Amino acid sequence: MAKARTYRESAIVERPPAFQQYAAAELGAEAVKLMTPAERGLYWSMMCYCWLNDSIPLDPALMARALGFTEAEVVENMTARVLGFFEHADDDSKRLVCPALVRQMERIMERRIAQARGGRAGAKARREKKFAAITNPQSTPQATYPSLEKSKDEKNQDEKSASRGKSSSPSFLGNTKRKDNGGVPDPEFVKGYEAEQAKEKPAGAAR
Structure with missing residues (x-):
């Protein structure tokens, strides 16, 4: 379920710092309502850890160390109600992922990557346009200034003056x-x- 990002994607796109969670939907879910306060604490801690690291160790000892709990607290509160929000990672059966957070992360990262690609494409187009204007200035339309152009009467007057000045x-x-x-x-x-x-x-x- 978890989709590993390439080094290039990780370098270009910064991980979003927060995930979206609606309070009404969260507190209204029966599985959450039936949790004890300790179970809710473990559930939320696992969610936050998965958002920052994509997945969390399934082993209670490693999970306790990662979350700052004791192993006994993790074993006691890792009930079916808590595990119902997680599943095994596709690439590592020893780690858990939260499918809802995985889908949310993929949408955000895809949108950010598309924006980054669009920005690079726009910058490339501007560079090519500038280079074309430098190497081929005749292809760039020049601005016209009607106020500086002579009128038809002025041109006729200039022609008459020039013809009078010529020696026969x-x-x-x-x-x-x-x-x-x-x-x-x-x-x-x-x-x-x-x-x-x-x-x-x-x-x-x-x-």
Whole structure:
């Protein structure tokens, strides 16, 4: 009945310090009502010991030493009413376990182990997300700031200002393909450029 926990589980999950017991159900049980005060004392001592150690020795001498009683007190009060709440452990016939406490302990430990696994999984996911953001920053969505973006009118105004600032060149300069003469000016290009400049000069400026 008792289920031994692995070292890993014991290291991760701390044993719960208390077990749940309803006073009305406990005192209302006929087996408990019929117990003598000494039997109740032994019964409760055995319950608490099993919660802390999973099981208790069946031998009266060892049980007395574990609980702090005399062997005679254990032998006298270990009646059928007391033993009715316990049974032999599956893995050791020389020890007793309380089935009600075993079931309660298993529920608590399973819930705690599940919470511990969930916490480790969440921490792993956060580490992987952080690592991905560091190694591949482009995959991380960047925040946008609309207030810093220029409006359409401002963009049009900038384009107009830029176009006014550009110097106009003769139309034929942009369409004429010049050959690479090793740094020597092309005579035809120079002649055409001078003719174009002469046309643009006022008539009185010619010498």
